Amino acid sequence: MTVPVLRFAAFTDPDLADASAGGNPAGIVLDASGLDDAAMQAIAAKVGYAETAFVTVPIVDGDPRRSRLRYFSPVAEVPFCGHATVATAVALAGRDGAGTLTFDTSVGAITIETRSTDAGLTASFTSVAPEVRAIAPEVLSALLALLGASAGSLHPDYPPRLAFAGNWHPVLVFAGAAEFDAFTFDPAAMRALMDAQGWAGTVTTLTVRGPNEFEARNLFPVGTLSEDPATGSAAASVGGYLRELGLVAPPVRVVIRQGRHVGRPSLLLVDVPRTGGIVVSGTAVHIA
Numbered sequence: 001m002t003v004p005v006l007r008f009a010a011f012t013d014p015d016l017a018d019a020s021a022g023g024n025p026a027g028i029v030l031d032a033s034g035l036d037d038a039a040m041q042a043i044a045a046k047v048g049y050a051e052t053a054f055v056t057v058p059i060v061d062g063d064p065r066r067s068r069l070r071y072f073s074p075v076a077e078v079p080f081c082g083h084a085t086v087a088t089a090v091a092l093a094g095r096d097g098a099g100t101l102t103f104d105t106s107v108g109a110i111t112i113e114t115r116s117t118d119a120g121l122t123a124s125f126t127s128v129a130p131e132v133r134a135i136a137p138e139v140l141s142a143l144l145a146l147l148g149a150s151a152g153s154l155h156p157d158y159p160p161r162l163a164f165a166g167n168w169h170p171v172l173v174f175a176g177a178a179e180f181d182a183f184t185f186d187p188a189a190m191r192a193l194m195d196a197q198g199w200a201g202t203v204t205t206l207t208v209r210g211p212n213e214f215e216a217r218n219l220f221p222v223g224t225l226s227e228d229p230a231t232g233s234a235a236a237s238v239g240g241y242l243r244e245l246g247l248v249a250p251p252v253r254v255v256i257r258q259g260r261h262v263g264r265p266s267l268l269l270v271d272v273p274r275t276g277g278i279v280v281s282g283t284a285v286h287i288a
Contacts, residue, residue, distance in 0.1 A: 027052030082232015130240025167201030
């Protein structure tokens with residue numbers, strides 16, 4: 001059986017001449033109701049993107065705008081994926097019309113607002129309630145060593161933390177752009193640490209670019225990938241991190257740029273309310 005797979009780039013930069021050359025590619029199967037776990041995993045591996053989203057129940061409880069969604073990387077199921085959520089929402093909005101969608105995911109129900117703009121169809125998802133925890137000192141030391149960095153490499157105003165808004169992400173903010181740009185890491189060693197810690201998302205590194213503006217590198221060693229071009233779940237986690245530590249004054253919009261280091265510039269807009277889930281917005285376009 002041939003299963004149709006759409007390919008969309010999410011969190012594209014509207015300033016690019018070819019929007020599909022930026023953002024994070026995601027595979028989308030709009031009707032995976034006849035697929036088992038092994039089939040979905042095989043499709044995700046063949047597609048080869050960081051994640052492929054599968055609409056396993058196209059209509060939930062008779063609501064045509066509510067679906068059950070699952071996400072697979074090339075090697076395993078992922079609890080939540082922000083860029084594939086945005087990509088799927090835009091694909092459905094293009095087919096069925098813009099408006100509100102709900103995705104039932106393994107981390108809970110996610111509400112997505114889709115709309116038509118001058119930049120094309122955009123989607124905004126509201127994360128589950130974020131959480132922030134300390135990173136164990138020995139784990140932080142191991143992580144910094146893998147990056148060839150030290151505690152002195154980090155920005156003194158942005159302490160390292162674990163942040164959750166669908167996936168757990170360690171969040172490290174570098175003090176200087178030069179070290180942020182230059183660090184390298186061994187993908188196999190990083191994957192081993194992530195697996196040992198149960199980090200299903202990315203290792204999120206940032207540098208401050210201006211008031212409420214950051215550049216991110218999200219490390220995601222899986223298959224042939226090492227860094228993610230745009231990471232919606234990490235953006236939501238960063239929003240929760242900034243609010244929990246009092247580093248922004250909600251309600252506020254935070255701009256995150258990502259993907260420059262892997263040649264796919266991306267733009268993520270993060271709205272941080274006073275309470276509740278974090279709202280992450282971006283555009284998505286079809287990849288021919």
